[in-house]
Amino acid sequence: MTEDAIAAKGWTARILTLFPDMFPGPLGQSLAGKALEKGIWRCETMDIRDFATDRHRTVDDTPFGGGAGMVMRPDVIDAALAAAMRDHAGPAIYLTPRGRLLKQDLVRDLATGPGVVVLCGRYEGLDERVIEARQLLEVSLGDFVLSGGEPAALALIDACVRLLPGVMGAEETLAEESFNTGLLEYPHYTRPAEWNGRKVPEVLMSGHHEKIRQWRHAEAEETTRLRRPDLWDAYQKRGA
Numbered sequence: 001m002t003e004d005a006i007a008a009k010g011w012t013a014r015i016l017t018l019f020p021d022m023f024p025g026p027l028g029q030s031l032a033g034k035a036l037e038k039g040i041w042r043c044e045t046m047d048i049r050d051f052a053t054d055r056h057r058t059v060d061d062t063p064f065g066g067g068a069g070m071v072m073r074p075d076v077i078d079a080a081l082a083a084a085m086r087d088h089a090g091p092a093i094y095l096t097p098r099g100r101l102l103k104q105d106l107v108r109d110l111a112t113g114p115g116v117v118v119l120c121g122r123y124e125g126l127d128e129r130v131i132e133a134r135q136l137l138e139v140s141l142g143d144f145v146l147s148g149g150e151p152a153a154l155a156l157i158d159a160c161v162r163l164l165p166g167v168m169g170a171e172e173t174l175a176e177e178s179f180n181t182g183l184l185e186y187p188h189y190t191r192p193a194e195w196n197g198r199k200v201p202e203v204l205m206s207g208h209h210e211k212i213r214q215w216r217h218a219e220a221e222e223t224t225r226l227r228r229p230d231l232w233d234a235y236q237k238r239g240a
């Protein structure tokens with residue numbers, strides 16, 4: 001397939017998994033689901049088991065060196081990746097707690113490309129040699145252990161899809177949200193103006209756009225300073 005033909009398909013998430021029925025799952029609903037229906041993005045699954053070569057369709061084996069659990073075989077995974085990447089120009093991502101933490105800058109990069117090939121691990125994970133040989137981009141959702149890569153794939157794809165042109169309504173929703181400015185977002189309020197004795201900050205009812213902007217910016221700074229000193233340091237160093 002030519003690069004033009006790949007681009008014409010739209011942003012494509014191709015997911016390698018032992019549980020293809022988990023997709024699109026929640027991504028078939030709401031914003032991502034509507035975008036899927038409109039053809040703004042494509043969700044393709046490949047069953048890793050289809051690349052096994054024995055009659056039991058085995059994809060894993062015991063670890064060399066002993067220890068608990070099973071390891072996904074490099075030959076099976078490599079065959080699945082070869083098929084997945086044949087007509088897909090996006091990066092091949094392996095979701096793993098050992099990977100680079102998923103952050104909004106990576107999400108933005110991925111959303112502006114042709115899509116992603118996402119490999120969902122199970123058991124103890126992948127044989128290291130296929131990670132090296134295929135130069136997989138290792139990405140982690142956070143410092144915790146899921147039972148499989150599928151929930152992480154859903155999160156990563158959701159974060160990308162909502163940035164695709166035509167998926168979200170108002171562009172400023174994206175511009176102001178957490179991480180785009182280097183800050184966490186300011187707090188939100190809606191009706192009723194008083195709820196259980198709690199009032200909405202007066203400035204938000206003032207109709208004074210500049211004062212509201214300043215208040216929100218100050219709140220975003222304060223929230224970031226208190227909750228995320230790492231982001232706050234980076235923000236200050238940038239001199240924003």
Ligand code: SAM
Pocket residue numbers: 094095096097098119120121122123124125126139140141142143144145146147148149150152
């Ligand atoms: N033995 C691995 C370890 O200690 O790092 C955990 C394996 S976990 C039970 C099975 C699979 O879930 C992993 O191969 C990976 O694909 C996925 N997974 C688990 N936690 C994850 C996380 N925080 N981010 C991304 N993927 C994760």
